[in-house]
Amino acid sequence: MPLGIVIRRVPGVTRWATHVWKAVAVLPGAGGADWKEMRRDGDAVEYHAATLPLELFRTDTEAYLHGLSAKEPAIYVVMRPSESDRPLDMVLATASPYEAQDYADTGEELVEKVPMPEGLIAWIRDFVELHHEDEVFVKRRRDKARIDRKEDGIGDARIRQVADVYRAPSRKETVH
Template sequence: MPLGIVIRKVPGVTRWVSHVWQAVAVLPGAGNTAWKELRRDGETVEYHAATLPLELFRTDTEAYLHGLSAKVPAIYVVMRETSGAHPLEVVLATASPYEAQDYADTGEELVEKVPMPEGLIAWIRDFVELHHEDEVFIKRRRDKSRVDKQEDGIGDARIRQTSDVYRAPSSKEIVH
């Protein structure tokens, strides 16, 4: 599904930061555009920064369920700072909190959590209901054989005496 990403530019509150950029909304089914101004209120401006495909995968339904069960279900927008005409490049929009965490862990991208509209929640929930399969937990069983009873290969084979197998060999004791 095409998903428009709305980014808001607000004035900074310190003299070191002139503006702050933040992803604030998503537009399901949006047309393809880049950095179109949507709204202006004084120095605060909202842009339709990009339209990206929101892709859902059958193997990630557990992550989508986790995201939908949050107090406020969200779409995660991954952005990267650029030095070009626009300050941010929108890289990805995902419904998977696990994938968003992977991007956040690198520290190279900005990850914003944007509330999911009701229609998008229903669309993702329908996808999960259609494709989710619970995985049965199978506890791993330990092998019953005792391997600690035999001391095989202990110590250094180059040492002839058995008194201290852990000491380093001297040049006289090395077996040729």
């Protein structure tokens, strides 16, 4: 589903940041856009920055369930500083909090949490109901092999004394 990304620019509060950019909304089913100004309210300006595809995958339904069960379900918008004339490059829009966390962990991208519209919640919930399969927990069982009898890697082969295999070798005990 195409998602329009709405970005708000407000004046910065420090002399080092002239503007603060923040993703504030998504527009489900939006057409293409390239930093189109939508609304101006004093110094605050909202742009339809880009339209990104929201892709859902059957293997990620557990993540979508986790996101939908949050107090306020959200779409995560991943952005990075632009190297062109645009202020930011829109990288990804995702409904998976796990994928958003992966991007946030790198520290190279900005990840913004945007409230999910009701229609989008219903669309994702329908997808999850259709494709989600609970994974059955299988407890791992130990085999009965006795591994405590082996002493691989214990001590130093250069030490002749069997009684203290953990002692470091000295110069006079070196085997030639």
